[in-house]
Amino acid sequence: MSHVTPQAVPMRTILTHVVVPALMGVAMALCYIGGFSKPDPHHLRIDIVGPAPQAAVATSQLQNALGDRVDLRTSDSAENATEAIQHRDLVAAYVLSPTKPQLLVSTGASDTQAVTVERMFTPVANQANLPLEIRDVAPVDSSSDPSGQSLFFYMVALTVGGYGTAIAIGVAAGSRRMRVRIGLGVGGAAVVTFLVMLIASAVFDAIPSHVWEISLLSFVYLLAVMAFGISLHVLLGRFTTLAMVTIFVGLNFTTCGGVFPPSLQPGFFSALHSFWLGAGLNEAGRNLMYFPDVSIVTDVWKIVGWVLVGGALLAIATYVQKRRLTPTPTPPRDQLDPESEEELEEDVAA
Template identity: 40%
Template sequence: MSSVSAVSRPALRHVLTHLVTPLLMCLGMGIAYLSAFHAPAPHQLPVAVVGQGPQAQVLAQTLKDKAGDGLDVTTAADSDAARQRLLDRDLVAAYVPDADAPTLLVATANSETSASAAEKVFTQVAAHQGKPLAVQELTPLPAGDPTGQGLFFLLVALSIGSYGSVAVLGAAGAALAMRVRALLGLGVALVVSLLGTALAGPVFHLVDHGLLGVWAMSWLYSAGIVAIGTALHAFLGRWTTLTMMALFVMLNFTSSGGIFQPELQNGFYRALHSFWNGAGFLEGVRDHVYFGGRAGLGGHVATLFGWLAAGAVLLLAAARTERKRALAPALAPAPAPAPAVVPGAEQAAEQPADRSVEQLAAEAAEEEMEEAVGV
């Protein structure tokens, strides 16, 4: 009975240790998603009232007073100026207070949820005039993505393909030099980006033009994630998967602007949106596909390059760390002489031990990959 307990205790400890990852993921995902998406409310949502006369000024000031911090209300000289600001993504909506047909100008490709929030506000304004609100869309979306949120799910697919490959490169590829793993990572990112672009374009028609730019940003985005993950594996080992989930799922998807723009989220996620790689990719693709690259595309591409550069720096640090680890046994003091043994017995004794170490390492790598796939 005692022998059974002696065997079962290490096995039980092993299982419980591996259960820590999914339980921490449950906690982290719950906190991240619920804190990011519960009770969305406008915070300085940029809208405009079209007109130069006192009527437009009074309406804008009235809306600002009633909404408080919820709306950032300005005026636009005319409809053309309002359209320009919408296409530059400086506005979410612009209200034209026509006495006969009040109209709301929107660019849904910027954010469908933000446009809907603005429409609710100005529907009430038009109702006070006793008129129905007409909505004019400035950025028609493709039939394959009528809400404009399909690009968010492209982001999800690219992210999963990228961080899911890290466990393989880090665990199964541990025997390879870091530069080889880095090159393999670039190749994996290329394949992931090509798959994502094909799905977004000819397969599901989320994007009907500009596929070359979508592919280039997809590759940058994926390469940054793979580089960071491959490097972190040298330091974190089996905890890399959980770390990647935190960085590129919990904090990434929630701050990307795919569901809610930062104006509908709390300050923490609004801050992340300004520099996180998922937001850089998603907003960059939106700018490129729907707004002709006129609304800050360069800044979003720079964000993606910044994350890739961070990955390159981490890869250099990881390579240096692995070199030091490899040299450590050679620099260690020589062990004391072993007792004499019968010739041939030492080799027979060492071989099973060597095989055992190799087998344990292979099993650990296999467990890590299975855990990553399960995630």
């Protein structure tokens, strides 16, 4: 009995497949190490609260000592500073006192940012041999979200489920019409949103409030993810996973503000926070849960903008696929050169 030896896969094919996960590792290293490894405050907006002459002197001295890590201004009222923090206009406030200074912070805005400010101002009180009282004026829900990062972990699960579903639709439904794939994407966005929110809220009670509003934002968020995944499969082929992981994991998770706010990150990641998709969902959800007086309109438009870009990519992908499926017309025989005519006869005979 004869055995048929399988034809060896060309080395070029092997290498083109291997290069994709290798590049994914490079992309993740650049994003995660670049965005998370060296958090350093820059231009934190902080008020120095106290009588005008004393506050002015303290502000000047502290600004010189802390440099561009902070932007200090004076305030004559701890109440005004508290209100500004609760509206996210301030990061913190240092209240002067001859016996017991206070540091007003907000873990609701960012626990890591609050800790950073505390580390900066504790030595200031220690130099004067005074105890520093830390007062959290916009705290997280200590029972449901003690770290202030539950929304970030929720977004991670939502995103991974979303882009995995989008890639699966692009591959498995690649022979279907684009409108069918889009319908599957909309359905997939709804299912993934429902399942992830069910686990986050009902099983672990990790989303303390505004479940319906955050669910709606999550659904729109996933519409963008689905649109990118389905369209990029047509436009990029095997490099779709690399592009999706880079866009929605590497850059998305590092710039959303879930671990470190933009004020603690390098300029590149801080700049992306102003318009990236994950930042829109994270900041809108954070405002809904902990800052009810702060508008989420800007963050909602970030998400909607990505949906619009995804829609444009779907339109381009639809056009490209139609071009690929359109047969090339065969010119009349009298316009063929002898070599082309011979090839056409061979094709007809075959």
